[in-house]
Every structure is written in structure tokens, then in C-alpha cells.
Amino acid sequence: MKIKLINIVTVLGVWLTLPGPALAQSASLDPTIKAGSDRIEQDVIQWRHYFHQNPELSNREFNTSKRVATQLQEMGLDVQTGIAHTGVVGILKGGKPGPVVALRADMDALPVEEKTGLTFASTVRANYLGQDVGVMHACGHDAHIAILLGTAKVLSDMKAQIPGTIKFIFQPAEEGAPPGEKGGAKLMIEEGVLGGTYKPAAIFGLHVWPDEAGVIKYRAKGAMAAADNLKIIVHGKQAHGSSPWVGVDPIIVSAQIMTALQLIPSRQLNITTAPSVITIGSIHGGVRGNIIPAEVIMNGTIRTFDVGVREELLHRLQRTVTAIAESAGASAEIIIDPYAPVTYNDPTLTAKMLPSLEKAVGKENVTGSTLIMGAEDFSFFQEKIPGLYVFLGVKQDGVAAEEAASNHSPYFYVNDRALKNGVRTLSTLAFDYLAASQ
Structure with a gap:
């Protein structure tokens, strides 16, 4: 028998939301972040619908990255493109001196034929490993892109208050580069995304999950396999x-x-x-x-x-x-x-940022997470710098969690109502981290 080890990076959408109860918010949420997230909520929803309707496979996120770069430039950020093929980085320099923190979202879709029946459902088809396949944001990366763009907008509008620099990382190929290609977080790191003039001291990210809309779940130490x-x-x-x-x-x-x-x-x-x-x-x-x-x-x-x-x-x-x-x-x-290695949430950073999670979405909406056997190449960033990766509930109102379609399902659902809490979460994590370093 022959054993061969190959070092590659691989490895892990969405319905029109129904009206639901208002999400509880903490009174201590920064008023500027609260007002900003309220103001751009419809923009975030529209961005997600656009990306959902126009998904692209790993290392082929050409239109997605172009759209992201344009939006960031319109917000006044310094933008770098072409990192790890189609990756985009936006740099927001605050009005006060301070450290650098990074926020990350993944951009690629999956070879899944959508069956949601949404008015903005994907009808895109592509060649994948020699087969004609449907393409769908069946893991919610469309939501991740929209949330991070919304976060960039909220924070850029309060630029004068920010004590430091925020690096927005839009990553291709989280689901895995095509055979024979390199990609994902590992390639972004190899190409210097964590280095250069703006070297982040910590990184934050989130993933949508079929839980109650707007809740945040977290776990210190090992969170994903x-x-x-x-x-x-x-x-x-x-x-x-x-x-x-x-x-x-x-x-x-x-x-x-x-x-x-x-x-x-x-x-x-x-x-x-x-x-x-x-x-x-x-x-x-x-x-x-x-x-x-x-x-x-x-x-x-x-x-x-x-x-x-x-x-x-x-x-x-x-x-x-x-x-x-x-x-x-x-x-x-x-x-x-x-x-990918274990997605490991630095326990010191997790404890430090827990009050920020509670500020962002309300203490009653923050709970601990069980171990998740899914995997995420965000873990490569966490091998280099302390990181915290949390989960945002996005299931449809009125559907039990155990009955909600899972990630990678052709019926996977993202509740638009939860997106604002995603923006508030990432905005608060970044701002509070920088403020605490003063």
C-alpha cells in the first residue's frame, strides 16, 4: 500500500425573509454603529440578493470581486485586488492612531442547483470538473460578503472615531480551489495578506448558520473540526x-x-x-x-x-x-x-470580546456553541494571529432549527432580518478591539 500526503487547501443561501419579531438589542450598543446599521440595512439586503443571484465558483469570483472592490472604493477605502487570484482587501485608516485589526468574509459559491424558489434565486450554470452544474450560494457566503460590506460602510462613516486601522479581507475559494490550483486563506497568507504596512494583531469572522435569526453563538478554543x-x-x-x-x-x-x-x-x-x-x-x-x-x-x-x-x-x-x-x-x-486545521478561537481574545458580542446583539441573544464537525480555512489565519470566529443564526421564522435546511443544501435559507445583527457584530468587534488597545 502506498500513502501519499498532498498539502492542498479545500473545504465548508437562501429565501426571501418572512416578517418576524423584532430582534432584541442591548441598550449599550454604540449609538453610531446602531444608527449606521439601521441606515444601511436595505443596502445590505440588496447586496446579498445580488450576490445570491450571481454566484461564482472557487477561484472564479471575477464579477464578485470586481463588485466588492467598487463598493469599497466608493466608501473611500484603499483597495487591493488580485490577491490569491480574486481576493480583495480594503484598508480603512481611522482618524486616530492605533493597532490594526482584520475582518474576513469568503466569496465563493458551490456546485449546487438551487431549489429555493426565491425571486432572486440563482439560475447560473458552470462547468465543474467536466460536468455542467448549477451554482448556488448554498453556504451563505453571499450573506458574508454583504455583511462585511455593510460593516465597511458603517465603520467608514465613523472613520474619525476609529483608533487604528481595519483591514477588510474578502477571500476566494474557501470551499476549495479546483484540482491543480492553489487558493483560499492559505494562499492569501502566502501572498502577504497578514503582512505589509498594515499587519493585523487579531482577526474576526462569522458564518451564517440555521439557528434562530439574529442570535450569535461562540465557543472558546476548538470550535470547528x-x-x-x-x-x-x-x-x-x-x-x-x-x-x-x-x-x-x-x-x-x-x-x-x-x-x-x-x-x-x-x-x-x-x-x-x-x-x-x-x-x-x-x-x-x-x-x-x-x-x-x-x-x-x-x-x-x-x-x-x-x-x-x-x-x-x-x-x-x-x-x-x-x-x-x-x-x-x-x-x-x-x-x-x-x-484545514481546527478552527481555534483564542480563549483570551474570546473572553475579552464576549462583552462586545453582547453589546452588539443583546446579552439574551448570545449563547455558547457546541462542537461543530464542519471545517473552515479561517483556521489558517488563526494559526498566525489570534482570531475569533462566531456563528450568526439565519433560519426562517416559524421553522424549527432541526427542520431548517443545512448549509450546502439546495434549500439553504438566509433570513434577511438577521443581516443587520451581523453588521453590528463585526462593527462592534473591530471598534471595541481597537478602542481597548488605547
Whole structure:
């Protein structure tokens, strides 16, 4: 068996909102931020609808980045484009001296055919890995773009009050660069987005989630899992289906491997240390029912929260796949493509900024988050500087959280009513962080 490690970055929309109850707000919210977010609420909604209707795949965010750059320039920010292919950075220099803080939003959409029925639903199609596919903002990145643009507008309008500099990072390819390409947060870092004249001391971001509209959830330390892409190729010996004993059946071997892999996290790793998941999402082999194929290809994902657990899981995965394949006279090749490390919220920064979250949306709307097995390449920024990544609830009013469509669903829904709280959250985090450094 051959194991190959490839260092690539991969890895993770939306209905017209219905009227709902007003979102509670803290009386201590900065009045300038409150007034600014109220004033631009409809602009933010319109921006989101535009980006939702015009989604673009990873590393192909050409129109999106152009639109973002134009909006930032109209706000008076210094703008840099072409970072990590289509990334955009806006620099807002405050009227008072101080440190630098960064805010980040991702811009890419997914190869998902939208089924929401929205008046502004995407009808865009594109070629993805040789297939004609629908394209949709099924993970809410349209909302992220609009929220960060709204934040830039609110803060640029109060520029004279800002004690420092804010770097707005609009990142391409969070969902993963196409095969053979580099992209995402890792490439932005390689191209110097965290360096230069304006080097941020901390970074903040948020992700929309199918929770109550307008609520913010957070978690100190590990918040989202590390992810590795998994590919297993089982090599057998082709034969007639009537005579399996003269060949080596890779389909049977693959079935045994898939079952055995589930015993690793459930029976071989200490589940009290940290959770882990191995999932096989696709399996391909054979062309006819009476031909045993020569090989089977399986693709999946591995999720972990602990470095030691990840290393032990990969060791046991290698041992399991090798033993099963060899016991049948087959061989196997394992390819692990690391996606992203754990999204780790710096505990000191999290504690420091918790009052700001409560100011932004009201204490009653801020709660702790459970561990999330999804992954985010925001974690690469957090490896370089302290960061805090939070979750904004955006589910449809009147729909139970457990019934709401999940991220990456063709029915994924973003409640426009929640966007203002996203703007208030990022605006307050940035302003309070800079103010506290004085």
C-alpha cells in the first residue's frame, strides 16, 4: 500500500425573509454603529440578493470581486485586488492612531442547483470538473460578503472615531480551489495578506448558520473540526462475474474497508478525549454487472479536534486498510489531502470580546456553541494571529432549527432580518478591539 500526503487547501443561501419579531438589542450598543446599521440595512439586503443571484465558483469570483472592490472604493477605502487570484482587501485608516485589526468574509459559491424558489434565486450554470452544474450560494457566503460590506460602510462613516486601522479581507475559494490550483486563506497568507504596512494583531469572522435569526453563538478554543480529504484506491484483479475465484474482487474488499473504518472512531479511539468522524461519500467501480472490476475508488472526509487523535486515527486507518486489502490478495493506495486545521478561537481574545458580542446583539441573544464537525480555512489565519470566529443564526421564522435546511443544501435559507445583527457584530468587534488597545 502506498500513502501519499498532498498539502492542498479545500473545504465548508437562501429565501426571501418572512416578517418576524423584532430582534432584541442591548441598550449599550454604540449609538453610531446602531444608527449606521439601521441606515444601511436595505443596502445590505440588496447586496446579498445580488450576490445570491450571481454566484461564482472557487477561484472564479471575477464579477464578485470586481463588485466588492467598487463598493469599497466608493466608501473611500484603499483597495487591493488580485490577491490569491480574486481576493480583495480594503484598508480603512481611522482618524486616530492605533493597532490594526482584520475582518474576513469568503466569496465563493458551490456546485449546487438551487431549489429555493426565491425571486432572486440563482439560475447560473458552470462547468465543474467536466460536468455542467448549477451554482448556488448554498453556504451563505453571499450573506458574508454583504455583511462585511455593510460593516465597511458603517465603520467608514465613523472613520474619525476609529483608533487604528481595519483591514477588510474578502477571500476566494474557501470551499476549495479546483484540482491543480492553489487558493483560499492559505494562499492569501502566502501572498502577504497578514503582512505589509498594515499587519493585523487579531482577526474576526462569522458564518451564517440555521439557528434562530439574529442570535450569535461562540465557543472558546476548538470550535470547528480539522478536516482531511480521503481517497482510497483498491486494486484487485479483473475477472468474469461468474468466476470470482480467478480474480480479486475490489468491490467486496472496499465494502469490508468501509465497514471497518467506522470501528476506528467508535471502538479504537478514546471518545472522551475528542470526537472524530470518518465518512466515505462516494464509491466508484465497474461498468457491468457481470464483470469484476480491476479497481474501486472511494472518496471521503476525516474530521478531528485533536492533533494526537488525528495522528492515531491516520495510523489505524493505514493499518486497517492495508490488512483488509492484503488478506484478500488486493492492494490499496491511500491519499490524504489536508484541508484545514481546527478552527481555534483564542480563549483570551474570546473572553475579552464576549462583552462586545453582547453589546452588539443583546446579552439574551448570545449563547455558547457546541462542537461543530464542519471545517473552515479561517483556521489558517488563526494559526498566525489570534482570531475569533462566531456563528450568526439565519433560519426562517416559524421553522424549527432541526427542520431548517443545512448549509450546502439546495434549500439553504438566509433570513434577511438577521443581516443587520451581523453588521453590528463585526462593527462592534473591530471598534471595541481597537478602542481597548488605547
